[in-house]
Amino acid sequence: MEDFPIAPVVGWNQPATQEIRDFIVRTVGVSAVRVPLSKGRAFALVDREDWIRLELWRWCWSLLQRGAGYAFRAEYIGRKNSKPRYRWVQMHSMILQVQEGLETDHRSRDSLDNRKLNLRPATRGQNVQNQGLQTTSTTGFKGVCFVKRRGDFAAYIDAGGARKHLGYFPTAPAAAAARDEAALRLHGEFAVLSLAA
Structure with a gap:
């Protein structure tokens, strides 16, 4: 800089x-x-x-x-x-x-x-969409969590005031990729991506 x-x-x-x-x-x-x-x-x-x-x-x-x-x-x-x-x-x-x-x-x-x-x-919603990874994340990816009972990683995204489940994936990067795709589609320029574009 x-x-x-x-x-x-x-x-x-x-x-x-x-x-x-x-x-x-x-x-x-x-x-x-x-x-x-x-x-x-x-x-x-x-x-x-x-x-x-x-x-x-x-x-x-x-x-x-x-x-x-x-x-x-x-x-x-x-x-x-x-x-x-x-x-x-x-x-x-x-x-x-x-x-x-x-x-x-x-x-x-x-x-x-x-x-x-x-x-x-x-808007308030757009400002929240532009937040980075939470310090409490255990996977290191935004919108991805490990589901112990299934042994898989779940991907989710918050949009329109509701949390949307995007599916279960065998690896955290696969779940992050699905979440990133949904973020680009739903959040547009306010999307925060976990994986490098």
Whole structure:
């Protein structure tokens, strides 16, 4: 991956410093920049033109299961019972402002790559279809499990809000191939394949 420049860290809604102005000039012609999150423990990758808009805020990193996480910021929304209230604004949602009822999906499943070429609008179902292999998988293939009582591998796929059984197979790769074929047919561009194409 190309080595993109690291953007300077800014304070909460502070005016642009000379360091920021110098960075803007220095990165003319650069396609993307890395934005430090949570005191530099992680970086989000964004298009340069989006960074110019995003640099007004300090961005944090929410660590999720499996080491993944999202870039977000807090937005003050008022007080309740004399306590301040905030809502969390995710960076990818701020960049790709999708219409009501849709979500922002990361094509590559890298939740910190927030370049527009990696973001697309998706329904909740499409976003779920683009998830990778679960950490609880015992076969190493998405949509494949071992059925002990039969001694075979079962292939299944979730589509249209229901789980569809695709059959039993003597080997895990054979079941994965059947699942991949069904994923391409049912999930289209959101299909996640177990076997290399």
